[in-house]
Every structure is written in structure tokens, then in C-alpha cells.
Amino acid sequence: MSELQADRSSGRVVAGAGQRRSAAGADLLIAAIGFAVLVSLPFLFSSKALVDFVIRCAAYGLFATSLNLLVGYTGLISFGHGMFFGLGAYSFGLLMQRTGLSIPAAFVLTLLISAVAGLVIGAICVRLKEIYFAFVTLAFQMLIHSVILSWQPLTGGDQGLRGGIPRPVFLGIDLGNQLHLYIASCALLVVGLLLMRQIAQSPFGYTLRMVRDNATRASFIGINVWRVKLAVFVLAGMFASVGGVIMSLFVSGAYPEFAYWTISGEGIFINMLGGVTTFIGPMVGTVLLLILNDTATRLTEHYGIILGVVILFFALGLRKGLMDFVVEWYAERRDKASTRETST
Amino acid sequence: MTIESKTGESKMGINRRATLALMGAGAMTVAAPWVARAQAKAIKIGMPTILSGRVAQLGTSSRNGVMIEVEKLNAAGGLAGRPIEMVVRDSKGQPQEAARIARELVNTDGCEMIIDGEASSGSFAVQEVARDLGVLCVHTCSEASSLTADPKQRIPNAFRCARQGIHDSIAGGNYAAAIAKAKGLKKWATCSPDYAYGRDTTAEFVTYLKHFAPDVEIISETWPKLFQPDYTEVITRILQAKPQALYSALWGGDLTSFIDQANLYAMFTQMEVFAVNMADYTALTVVKNLPKGIHSGNRYIKTFPATAENAAWGDAYKAKYKEYPTNWSWQNATAIMLLNEAAKKAGSADGKKLAEVLPGLTVKCPFGADGTVTMRAEDHTIVGYAIGWGTTIPTEPYVPEVKAGDWKQIFELEAQWKKSKGYA
């Protein structure tokens, strides 16, 4: 698993409480700056496509980063993470279409639904190891996809939730307006990333790494491995469902494709593209994949060949994600510089 | 050089070169895709469709149908004097991609209207984009009735230029009932793909079959999944029910697989088969052992309507693309004819103005039952296209005799159907 371990090269030890607090402060600052930059974009560039692009980045980015909590931090390779993306989109869409709830209420309820689903499915899945965990999550994903297709009166079957998702104004926010949706998506993205960052850097986050590196040793020192895995499975599922909510708002609907295995596959691909050893890797991967996708579909209908060649470049050429590559390259340069200094 | 090309070269050549060119210049082209381009005098029409995967043929033959008319139109001066530039993109059959591409085509590429070559859920996703952006949108592949029939779905700027299952089913029900009565076929089975189109069309067919032949009874229903590779379990189930007749809304490769596999069980000697999607060249030319006498609705067939215009169009298409047109081809070609006629009437290529004149517009068209088709004003969907049923033979002309459907009857029953659905 060595290629997939987050923070592997840094060899960082658990930071003391004081350090952690200041690190959290720094994260908060970065998040605030990031949010400010994102919000200012539509005012600097009048491109509607940029707005769309960032909304999609928010949806996929939250999804992919949450998957990295499982893959990179805990060593749980889930092939079925897309089920939460789909679950989020469908729960939210159905709540809005059928119940007349306000958007925040539907949002919270969606999180709850995903958490419950994650709890039930996770309780079964996290017992299994490695490739079998991957397969059983995939099976659950396909099961949910089958249910969505079959439960036609509720889900609309293969045609998805039709007729648009109503978006009543709340607190002066009108998500029917693309700019409002943009700012809301950015806010969800930044808050979601910030929360996941805090989870990753918390004692719980270090427990995850310990479970990943040596589950037996972790259980010797009194960690309930099953409960830890389940907890992160549920948390990751909730963040993934937020991605689904954003996507459902973007396309104003929910479609069975959102719960298909290909979404999980894209999530994994994004992680490999951006790299899983840094927190920001999946986000970088998201931006890369979306640019790649958008450019390739503009230029050719043989999208498969292009994407295939790019994947091969990353898998066989770089042999790691972009951020992993950058981080290692930077570390090497720094090492060289410091040895030069000491030798002179 | 991309698939946005307007040239008439064979699509294969273009694609290969585009691919190679892209491989070479990939990095350069990543440059900010959202930089808006200056608008040329040409009018750009965006077209999200499916060009990859199992139904890639939907996209390629749709594009062919569009291009053959666009080239004619451009040679004759274009849409209200502006040459058309088609921008065709592959959604890979994913609704979120279809929505994204449709938005991008309008917002970034400066397309002034959308021809939506998406099927099923993709067309609903594009419909939402059209609702949001207010851009003129013509759906050319989605046969799902609710897309335009349901007032909750309908929007003033979107039109459907495609068959509707309800029309096929009324014509088919009438045709099948006559045969059922003549041959005493009382016990029926159905076998249709388990998705909206398959379910709706089958339910409607059964409704009208029973309407015209009340003593018909459905004794078995089977619902294979879309793109299911193996139908053995379905076939044996139908055989065990021992029906006298079978209705199927399977299409394309699924239909030919079903026929090939059912042939092994000699199914076609044991019952009359009504397969609404059989009489399409995609299926007819591909099946090697086509059983004689399958009843089918027409999809595209150059001998029906039996006019010189239709035959000429089919031959021209075949000469150009080395294959016969599909049902999607004529629907897409008709969309361009309609837009052209609307532009003439409005004296402009402006989408808003076209949307105003399109409702109720009748256009001369080789695929019309009487040489014309009409964009019905009340629900923005085309009517009056050639519709009929006949029996197939394994060689050209494949369907020697097509019994034309009666549009008057279709309208009557369709109106009742809409009422029953709460659409009207």
C-alpha cells in the first residue's frame, strides 16, 4: 500500500495540542482567503462557463476528497463511494420535490439519510479486507443503482427526477440564480474541505493512519478498529453526499448515473491523478480531470483514447499523482539545498 | 480540425485525424476553455449527443441526419442568410455531462440554439438547461412522451422533433387488433426493455390493443434490462407461457440479440411477433437470419412513405455515409427542415423569434404521411410524420407493404390518453 499513504514522506509526528490549534488557525485563514478568491472570480471574469466549472469542481472535489479520507488516510479502497454521491442527489432532490421543506432543512435531512445509510452499509462492509472490501462496496453501489432503476414511482427510474428541483428562496439566497448557486457551492466546498482537513489532522485522523499502517498494532493499544473504520466510512459518505447535493442543484435533477459505479471510478481516478499523500491532492485531481474532460470532449469524440493515454502517463510514467510528484520533487530540492549549505 | 467540421468527408477520416492532432497538441489546447469566443456571422447550433459506448450509433446517425440537411441549407444560403455551423459534442450518455455540455455550448461557444440528440434521461437534463437559459432547443431523439406532453415539463422554447411512443402504440394497437381478430390471437405476451420508453410504449400498446380487440388477454410480461446481453431466461419464460402473440419494444442491438437467441428456440414459428422497432435498417440489415413475417412499426424505411422524395433522400444518405439512415437520422434531418422553414417565416435566425413561429408550423418533408409534418402548437411535438405497420421479409425492401396509420384516429385517442394522464 506504500504508494497510497497520505503523509508518508513527511514522517510527521502527532502535533501537540497547542500546535494543532495554531495549525487550525492557519487552515481557517487559508480557507477564508480561498473563499474570498473564489467569490471574487465571477466579478473579475464575466465567463458563465467559469462559474459552471467551479460549481462542478465543488461537487466532484468534495466527493473525491471525502473518498481520500477512506483511500489515502485509512487504506480503505472503496469502489462504491459513488453511492453516497447518488444518495445525496436523490435524497435532496426528492425532499425538495415532494415535501416542500426549506433548502437548509432538506440539506440537513439529506446528511442524516446519508449517515444512516453509511452506518448500515458500513457496518457490513468494513469487516472485509482489501480487495473484498472494494468488491462489497461495489456490490452495494450496484444494488442501490438497481433499486433506483426499479423503484420507478419514487425515483422516476432511468429518466431520473424530472421537472427540475424547486429552489425556494431562503435567507435571501436564491439558488435558482446561477451566481447565488455559485457562491453557495463555493461555501459548501470551502467549509467541507476545512472540516475534512480538521478531521484528518485531529487525533482521530492520526488514529486512521495508524489503522491503515498496522491495524493489528492499533488494536493492541486499545483502538476499536472496526468502530474507527465505520466512523470514517460514515463521515466520508456524508461529505460525498454534499457533493451529490451540489450536482443535483447544478443539473436541477438527479439521474441514476449519479449512483452508477462510473462515478466511484471517476473519484478514484481523480485521487490517483492528484495524488493521495497530500490533503489537497484530490482537489487538484478534480480540476485536472474536469479540464481534461472538457477539453477532450471539445476536440474529439474519441475521448476514451485520450483519457486512456493520460491515465497511462500517470500510472506508468509519473507512477504517482501530480501533487505527490510535486511534493517529492520539492522535498528533494530542499534536501539538496540543505546538504549544499552544510557542505560549504 | 474537430468533429465540429462542416465538410462532407467521411466521418471516419476526420475522427482519426482529430484524434491524432489532439494527441500532438493536447497540452496547448488546455488553455482556458472558458474564454469566450468572438461571434462570427455564422449561426452556431450546439448538439449534445451520444457518440461513444453502446449507442454511439445514435449520435453518429443523428449527426449525419443533421449534416446532410445543413450542407444543403448552407449551399442554399443558410438559415435566414446565415450559414450554420454545427458544434457536436459527446455526452457519453451521462445526463450531467449532457447538461454541462449544453450549458457550455450556449455560454462559451456562443451557440444560439440547441439540437438535443440525447436519449432518455439526457434529454430531461438538457430540457432543464433550456428552461434555465431560455435558449431554443429541439429534442430529436427522445421518444419519452412526458417530455413535451406533460405540462409540468413543457417550456415555450423547447420542441420535440421525434416520434412519440403513444403515436406508435395507437397505430400499432389498431393494426395488431385487426390481425388478432382475424387470426384469433387472444393470449399475448410482452417483452420490452425495463426503462421508461419500453415500459410506457408497452403499456400504451396494450391499452390500444385491448381498446380495438377487447378479448385480448396479456398472460406474460417480461422486462429484460436495457443492453442485457443474454435473453435466455426471458425467452424460456415466454415459451412456457405459450402465448399466441408477442409484443416487444426492444430496439437496436438488443432486438437483434433477442431475435438471434429466440430463433434458437424456434420462437417465431410458435407465435405472431409484433416488434415495433424491427423495421429500422439498423436492425434489418444486421440480422442474418431474419424470420419472415415479423410485424413492425416503421422507423425509417425508404419505401414508406412510398414517395420519390423519400427514396431519394434515403439513397442520398446511403451514398454519402455508406449506410442506410436510422430512425434518428430522419428526426434530426426534420429538425433542420423545421428550423429552416421557421427562419423563413420569421425572416430571422433569432432563436426567440423562431420559438414564436415554430408552434403550429407545417413543413414540407419527405417523412410526412402526406408529404408534410407539423409542429403541433399545443404540446410542441411533431405530428403527421409517416407512421405505419407491416410485416418484414429478410431482403430488401424488407417491409414490402406498410399499412399506414390513421392520424385522425391517433389524434382522437391521444387526446383521451392525455386526459387520462392529467396532461390536458
Add this chain to the structure above:
Amino acid sequence: MDFDALTGCLVSSACIVTQTTSGLIIGMLLFLVAVGLTLIFGVLKIVNFSHGAFYMFGAYFALSGYQLTGSFIVALLCGSLGAAAIGLIFERFFISRVYGRDVLMQLLVCYAFVLIFDDAVKLIWGPEFKSMGMPAAFQVPPLFIAGGVVPPFYLLLVAVALAVAALLGLGLARTRLGKVIRAAAHNPAMVSALGVNTALIYGAVFALGCALAGLAGALAAPVRSLTPGMGFSVLIESFIVTVIGGMGSILGALIGALLLGLVRSFGSIGFPLFTDGLMYLFMVIVLVARPTGLFGKDLA
């Protein structure tokens, strides 16, 4: 859900015979694909996500061979050998670079080739679906056995699959090459230290697995339409088969394929709208009860 129909079928011998044979037919073709998958996993420890593409290649090569010669035997040879050749190239130049690496990296390389192969088929044979047609020898009426209906072509199919199962089982158990392959599956470094070129073994096993998938594709070509991407649904089902049977176990693949065939054939009567879901449900149940599948060994 239709329990009446299911119980009705279970008390009718004709129905039981017909649905069991149709389960066998569905299962045996899946077995041919799944056994290659399980063999490759067992020996190379690679989850060959691109295995469906070799099924597709098999079908397309068979189609071209049949169109050129009109002989179904030639078509079968073209299908299996063509798929084997592509498999060998794929293994030598790409898969061999990711041996022992992360399972995600291996999957990614396979995924890349799923995309590339599908587009390649689209470029070579065109995007429209094709059909090979039934060879004249098999255009005969079906047989009636114990009240059930069985087409002769499917008898051939089942016979070929069973023969492959028997040959593989015997070959691996009895021949020296088979013994070396099993030893290499268990401990490749040791086999190599005994003077066996394991790269050759890996290449041969991968090619054999692909040949079996290609054979399945060629056998399916007369009755299934050919499209780019046709391998995918078959891949998913054969994955379910191998996972249920236990990754790496040939007997497991056989039993898993039969079980899945039966689940489908009887499931289509009891749960006509949820046959696919039933397969996934079955897989979940098996994995929860036996995490390594019915005949799998613990990997750890």
C-alpha cells in the same frame, strides 16, 4: 415480485428443466469469461478490469473470421487466438510494469485500456452494432428433453465450457506446466529461483485467460449483437461470479457461474424487475457470510 409464478414454476417439472438449463446456458458462457479472470488473479495477482474487452475482441475477431471464411470453427479460432495475442502484448508491455504495485495502479492501467480498446473497436469496426448470424449447421429446431426446450447450439456452448473446465482442471492438476503455474501462483520468487522463467508463465497465463474470454466472445457472437463496450456488462457479471466463487479458484468460478445463472433464470420468474439487483444482493450475502467467497483462500 411474483411469488405465485415462482412457486408455480417450482412445482412444474417442465419449468424446472427449462429454467435450470437456461441457468446453465447463462452460467457457462459467464464461466468462460470468469475462469480467465480468476486464473489471472490467482497467478498474477492482477484484477484484470479490462477482461471484458477481450470478450469483445473475441466476438469481433470471430465476426471478421466468419465473414472471411464462412467457417464457425475458424471464427472460434480467430476469436480466441486474436484475444490471446492482444492479451499477450498488453501483459508484456503494460501489465508487467505494475506487478506488485498498488492494486489501484493496476486497476487504473486496466481502466485506461478499457477506454482505449473500446475506442479502438469503434475505429476499426465502426460504432454501429453488428451481428454474426447463426452458422447454418445450428439452424435446426430445438430439442425437447424431459419437457424442457434445449437448442443444439447451446448444447455445444455448454459442452465447450465444460470441456474447458475439465481441461483446465486436469491440466493444472496433472501436467508439469500446470504444476509450475500453480507453484508460481503460490510463490513466484521460489519458482524463479528454481530456474523457471516466470515472466513467460505470466505471459502465458494472461494470454490463456484472454483466449478463454475471446472464446466466450466468439461463442456468443452468433447470438449476441456486437457493439463497442459490449464487454462491460459481461465483465461485471463475471466479477460477481469470481467474487462469489472466491478469487483465484477455478472450481469457485464454475460453481459461482452456475449459481449466478440459476439466480438469474429463476429470479426472472420471481422478481422479473429486479433480476440484476438480485445478483448484487446475492453477492453481498455471500461476501458477508464468507468474505473470501465460497472457495477462496484468505489473502492475508
Add this chain to the structure above:
Amino acid sequence: MSGQAVIEVKDLDVYYGTSQILFGVDLSVAPGETMALLGRNGAGKSTTMKAIAGLVPARRGRVTFRGEAVTRQKPYRIARAGIGFVPEDRQIFPDHTVEDNLTIGAKKGPEGQDEWPLKSIYEVFPLLEPLRYRIAGRLSGGEQQMLAIARTLMGNPALLLLDEPSEGLAPIIVQRIGALLRQLRARGATILIAEQNMHFCLGLASRATVIDKGHIVYCASIEELKADEAIRHRYLAL
């Protein structure tokens, strides 16, 4: 002496990832000689053996076998050149029968010689013959060790590498293995044997090389080593 050595290891460096395990290891074995490579647990004995067999890559240095460089060759090529490796934990194939284990290792020697047909194996290892259809995984540790040696002999090696053949075995079994190896030596075999247990090598090996922390620290006849208490104490904890 180096001119006629069967195997000569020169200046070998081996790394596991970024950590260096062997530092310029030198070693040579003459024809018909039995050499003991002694050292404590973790001193680098097994790594040296594996590096010679090609199972771990050498970063630097060279291994010459019968006058030809085999450094960085693939393990199967090294085996075919005539180096037979019996690994530390035996690594028999547990699901195969005893005879299958043997036949998997069967091949002609580098000159096409076939000194070890099954018949001769069963003569030298009479214990194995009655067990020939037994599943190897069910054998006792001593029987497995015999099988591992026999399996390697089936490949007719010109040099036999034995990694800790006495490890984890009861004293009585160790004696029998020792006797067996003396028998092989008597037949003219060239053997390199890595051991923690010096006493096992007395009366078996003629020379001894001592390795510690990846460095060769001593090389002499085994009698000299036995006499040199300081060295023994320092490097072998005896």
C-alpha cells in the same frame, strides 16, 4: 585462487528501499569447497544469499559465477547458470505433493548433466521416497528441509546455496541434515552455507567468512575461527 573460484562476489552493495543492508561484500568459493557464511541474526547473511540468487537487486558490485558475470541477471537465469538456492524458510510448495515439488525443480545442469534423476534423489534422501505422494505442506520441518534441498538438487546445480538449513529444527534432525550435507560434499558438491550456528558447520565447512552489519569482517579456515575466541565472541556471540 580467484581464477579458479566457482563463485566470486566483489564489492557488493544491497539496499532495501533507502536503507543499505550490504556494504562492499567480498566472497569466493573454490570448486568442491564448502564455505560457511557466519553471522548473527540480521547481519546480512540471507541478503547476501538472495543477492547471489538474484532475488534482491545489487546496487553496486559484481557476482562472477564460473567466469561469467551474473550480477543483476533474472533469478531464473542465475538458476539455469547453475546456482541452486535453498531458501531460509524452505519455501516448499505446500499444496503440491512431495514428488511434484521435486519435478518442478527438475532441469538439466549448466552443461546438460543430469546427475540427480529422481532415483538418485530417493537414494540420497531415503526418507522422501515413502512420502512421495504426501502433500508437502503436511510434512514436518525436517522433512520439508530435506525436500527443499532435494528440490534444488533436481536442478543439477554447480553451486548449492543453503540459507540457514538448521534453523528451527530439533537437534536430532539437524544432525541428520549435517550428515546429508557431508554426503553431498563427498560427492564433490560446491556449497555455500549461511548459518548462525557455527557448530553445525564444524566438520562440514572448510572455510568460514563472518559477516556483521553488512560488512565482511573475517575470513579464514573454520578451525582458525574456532580457535579465535575474540572474533567468535564479538561477531557470533559465542
